[in-house]
């Protein structure tokens with residue numbers, strides 16, 4: 001028998017008056033998988049997460065958690081789910097540790113982690129006795145993660161978990177997400193940071209105006225992304241430009257007075273031809289990188305306003321995950 005999905009939503013829909021914030025959204029997350037939600041501001045990510053956490057009732061559609069239907073008020077169905085939406089909130093006049101103690105008591109379960117253990121997981125053990133009111137944004141964010149980790153959850157839902165964090169703290173959180181996933185915990189996270197999503201997520205769902213416009217894994221992403229152009233830096237840009245013009249694979253854009261950027265277009269074969277031609281002429285390539293990373297290129301192509309009338313390029317890959 002196939003393993004139950006950690007989360008499945010089917011045609012999940014939420015309206016606020018005339019606005020359809022989440023529109024017939026299908027989502028499937030396998031145990032141990034890290035699933036990224038990408039969307040512009042107001043795309044519907046937080047609304048979707050609120051419904052999954054049982055904080056908001058859908059107008060239509062269904063949510064299943066670990067193979068079991070989870071209606072809005074069903075606390076038992078969410079016993080293995082933890083997380084936060086928007087920024088986590090705490091009593092500012094209490095310590096981080098005390099806040100966690102209260103949350104664990106409110107949860108009323110016997111199997112929660114100790115506040116110390118949760119604080120240690122997010123590298124806050126040495127600061128746990130300080131008042132939350134004196135915490136930096138990054139510390140509050142990590143305390144939110146610690147609160148989510150009090151429960152031995154098997155699905156963790158995190159709304160922009162690295163927002164406002166400096167690079168080192170953001171890395172701590174990403175490492176923690178990786179560690180959760182390798183222990184079999186499924187993670188659903190939203191972020192506006194494309195490189196973060198590309199780095200840590202096994203699968204990505206792009207939402208535009210409430211609807212899923214794309215879903216897939218890293219390999220599918222590379223296949224679906226618009227053909228990238230590459231910027232090239234060489235040991236002799238002038239000569240490299242001349243070769244690029246001869247092969248008709250490049251455009252040059254002036255950068256500053258007397259300098260230019262070589263952007264190589266075309267498919268892989270044409271790019272290879274250019275690289276080999278440079279080698280033949282004794283020109284070294286010092287750097288070659290995509291002008292726009294694939295995820296960003298795909299995201300822009302699917303969610304830019306000019307595409308708003310035709311966003312429905314859904315890949316229906318739910319069955320693949322379930323299989």
Ligand SMILES: Nc1ncnc2c1ncn2[C@@H]1O[C@H](COP(=O)(O)OP(=O)(O)OP(=O)(O)O)[C@@H](O)[C@H]1O
Nearest residue numbers: 016019020021039040041042043044045046047048
């Ligand atoms: N309680 C509410 N009442 C009315 N409209 C709401 C409510 N909550 C959200 N919305 C609207 O629903 C849409 C989706 O909002 P949501 O917060 O889910 O977007 P988001 O993708 O999380 O955005 P962001 O990236 O800015 O956090 C927005 O147009 C928002 O204004």
